[in-house]
Amino acid sequence: MAEVETRVDTGVAVVDDAQDAPDGAQELALATTNNEVAPPTEKKVKKIIRRKKRPARPQIDPALIKSEPPPQTGTVFNIWYNKWSGGDREDKYLSQTHAKGRCNVAQDSGYTRADARPGSYFCLFFARGICPKGQDCDYLHRLPGIHDIFNPNVDCFGRDKFSDYRDDMGGVGSFTRQNRTVYIGRIHVTDDIEEIVARHLAEWGQIERVRVLNTRGVAFVTYTNEANAQFAKEAMAHQSLDHEEVLNVRWATADPNPMAQKREARRIEEQAAEAIRKALPAEFVAEIEGKDPEARKRRKLESSYGLEGYEAPDEVHFARGPNAVNPRGREGYELEHEQRLMLEAAEAQMVEEQPQEQSQPQAGGILSSNTLAALQAAQVSVASKPKAPASTGPLVAYDSDDSD
Amino acid sequence: MPPQIKQDLNRSGWETTDFPSVCENCLPENPYVKMLKEDYGAECKLCTRPFTIFSWSGDGRAQGRKRRTNICLTCARLKNACQCCIMDLQFGLPIVIRDKALELIAPGPQSEINREYFAQNNEKAIEEGRAGVEEYEKADEKARELLRRLAQSKPYFRKGREVDTEGNLVGGGSATGGNPAVGAGLGGPGPIRTRDSRAAARAGAKAGPRKGPLGANAPPPEPRDWMPPNDRNIMSLFVTGIEDDLPEYKIRDFFKVFGKIKSLVVSHMTHCAFVNYETRDGAEKAAAECKGRAVIAGCPLRVRWSVPKAIGTMDKEERTEMLRDGRSAFPQANRRGPQKAIEGGAAQGGSSTTAEGDDTSGLVVAAPPGAADVQYASLSGN
Numbered sequence: 001m002a003e004v005e006t007r008v009d010t011g012v013a014v015v016d017d018a019q020d021a022p023d024g025a026q027e028l029a030l031a032t033t034n035n036e037v038a039p040p041t042e043k044k045v046k047k048i049i050r051r052k053k054r055p056a057r058p059q060i061d062p063a064l065i066k067s068e069p070p071p072q073t074g075t076v077f078n079i080w081y082n083k084w085s086g087g088d089r090e091d092k093y094l095s096q097t098h099a100k101g102r103c104n105v106a107q108d109s110g111y112t113r114a115d116a117r118p119g120s121y122f123c124l125f126f127a128r129g130i131c132p133k134g135q136d137c138d139y140l141h142r143l144p145g146i147h148d149i150f151n152p153n154v155d156c157f158g159r160d161k162f163s164d165y166r167d168d169m170g171g172v173g174s175f176t177r178q179n180r181t182v183y184i185g186r187i188h189v190t191d192d193i194e195e196i197v198a199r200h201l202a203e204w205g206q207i208e209r210v211r212v213l214n215t216r217g218v219a220f221v222t223y224t225n226e227a228n229a230q231f232a233k234e235a236m237a238h239q240s241l242d243h244e245e246v247l248n249v250r251w252a253t254a255d256p257n258p259m260a261q262k263r264e265a266r267r268i269e270e271q272a273a274e275a276i277r278k279a280l281p282a283e284f285v286a287e288i289e290g291k292d293p294e295a296r297k298r299r300k301l302e303s304s305y306g307l308e309g310y311e312a313p314d315e316v317h318f319a320r321g322p323n324a325v326n327p328r329g330r331e332g333y334e335l336e337h338e339q340r341l342m343l344e345a346a347e348a349q350m351v352e353e354q355p356q357e358q359s360q361p362q363a364g365g366i367l368s369s370n371t372l373a374a375l376q377a378a379q380v381s382v383a384s385k386p387k388a389p390a391s392t393g394p395l396v397a398y399d400s401d402d403s404d
Numbered sequence: 405m406p407p408q409i410k411q412d413l414n415r416s417g418w419e420t421t422d423f424p425s426v427c428e429n430c431l432p433e434n435p436y437v438k439m440l441k442e443d444y445g446a447e448c449k450l451c452t453r454p455f456t457i458f459s460w461s462g463d464g465r466a467q468g469r470k471r472r473t474n475i476c477l478t479c480a481r482l483k484n485a486c487q488c489c490i491m492d493l494q495f496g497l498p499i500v501i502r503d504k505a506l507e508l509i510a511p512g513p514q515s516e517i518n519r520e521y522f523a524q525n526n527e528k529a530i531e532e533g534r535a536g537v538e539e540y541e542k543a544d545e546k547a548r549e550l551l552r553r554l555a556q557s558k559p560y561f562r563k564g565r566e567v568d569t570e571g572n573l574v575g576g577g578s579a580t581g582g583n584p585a586v587g588a589g590l591g592g593p594g595p596i597r598t599r600d601s602r603a604a605a606r607a608g609a610k611a612g613p614r615k616g617p618l619g620a621n622a623p624p625p626e627p628r629d630w631m632p633p634n635d636r637n638i639m640s641l642f643v644t645g646i647e648d649d650l651p652e653y654k655i656r657d658f659f660k661v662f663g664k665i666k667s668l669v670v671s672h673m674t675h676c677a678f679v680n681y682e683t684r685d686g687a688e689k690a691a692a693e694c695k696g697r698a699v700i701a702g703c704p705l706r707v708r709w710s711v712p713k714a715i716g717t718m719d720k721e722e723r724t725e726m727l728r729d730g731r732s733a734f735p736q737a738n739r740r741g742p743q744k745a746i747e748g749g750a751a752q753g754g755s756s757t758t759a760e761g762d763d764t765s766g767l768v769v770a771a772p773p774g775a776a777d778v779q780y781a782s783l784s785g786n
Binding site for chain 2: 163194202209270271
């Protein structure tokens, strides 16, 4: 569908391009007309697709939905989960039924009501290919991208995660591990199993690596983004690839390969560093990472704070907060500090002890005698702590002295 | 709070609190939040003890969804995390990542009853002011340490960047703090790695050249290597030299500009990949552009025509062969030492023109995927 739409637009794009082309390029364009212009139009097509949004398509006809219990695969029917349980363990996998639908991202995705609301979750039924609502759905009908990052306690469908994995590694998963790898079992074994797996699994997002155990019909697929792995797990569950199998899709356990563990550790460190870089002032980051050649000199000059031969240790120099010694550490806190005071004024009638508690760090701010603060290194390092409560506002401060 | 519950010995560890500890992001804009409180409403997701849950409606959130506290206050304090989203209060990181990267505290016990006991003990310790937050005062210091360490340990593709002859940084693309763990950084192609980069050493490439089926010392690609085969059904390219940290999507991004890819089979274990195009034209275009070699994110690759077959069944000998085979497409990079090998300044500036124009200049840096859109009359003719 997208291709049909865009083909019309490319005609326009070609005309545009010929007009906008710089002089040098125009000569070439005149020399060989058609072939020459083709590659730039490809770029245009991409842009147009992004701009032109279309409504999501209902994946199945609502009239066809039947509310009947699934085929009997166990001995006890659980009406809460709409599932059969119990029965013989042996044929647990053999009794799995094929999924009812399959998501076709290229055809089905589009905007829904959820696109207007920030923080929306993805539609679980869209991922399974059985959402009848189309554009009236309250959840997103598209593929997760690199900017779709959710809190660690929920998955991309908004379901709460647990602290442990299920014993069979199925279900929503755990928040104690960032899992981007999906296990896929019971693949029909053929010669081109790798090609089949790669082709089908690439539909659900950017893949980092695929590992196929050729003879065993098992694959591990790692996506670059956790949300994509969650989406892929739901989308591929009980599906079949090119043959008539019913896949067994689970979360992968941590890779025991030492090289993979090193890679994962490095990735986690990078992720942490990225967040830290965002949290710290840019000058601090540049100085710590040694990107700022002047920083060393400047620190020598500045951080003596009027004392001959004294150089403030790291904790003092890089301390942040409303009463940090280094003016760069105070950046961003002045405003927040004021806001907090305003809020406190409003709440002062309700809570008496709060002003006392707040007055202590505030006094430090009023004093702000740089030398004194620098010498009391211990006190400042404590002062670097309040930024966590500071960001959470007055509520936490109130909480901390009340609940003890 | 029903007071008699605390008297019950079995319930003595249960937690009652009057206020949640949550982060700004979880609370609505309006400072006056209406919350529902329920004593012993649920079990804490970390320590499995009953705790007081608070729930409130986050404004502007989708579906009018209520937010609630997921972990008990004791666990939240021990982890210095928000009770609702379980993110670190200081840097807004998931606590899993913070604990692994900053190594502040050891993760608690794993088994259920141990976790309960651990939390109960710590609750007492926090009450008495013995345990709790002091580990997190070191978080700043550890964070600085981490930044320093990462800044100093250069990812493989940035190695030797400082040793450039002019003394200035080369290659603006990946200098923007790439993410080496994700593979090969953000931006365009960095300078190619040399034989003695870490991955190659791990794979055993330093064991000296061995003659294999493909030939580790295969000559650099010649025109007949990238001439399309007569069989029109062959629409795949065989790529060797893929290193462990080159992610699949980078390869896809590189090859998809030539035509629609039907499937891309990458086996990091065997260091090779098949690019299956949907059309013969795409494959021909890719082969003609690559001229038998490619550099994706600093990783030197060799590109050939081929028919896809199973690659997961190679033995170790063959796998290392594949890695060295990729490098063999770049004789210059191999001959120079590790220090001088990286020198992409000139080729970077000229971008695709020099890279595609003449082979003799030495393709040190491949055209970035975007630049390949430029088509030359000589290439697209006929």
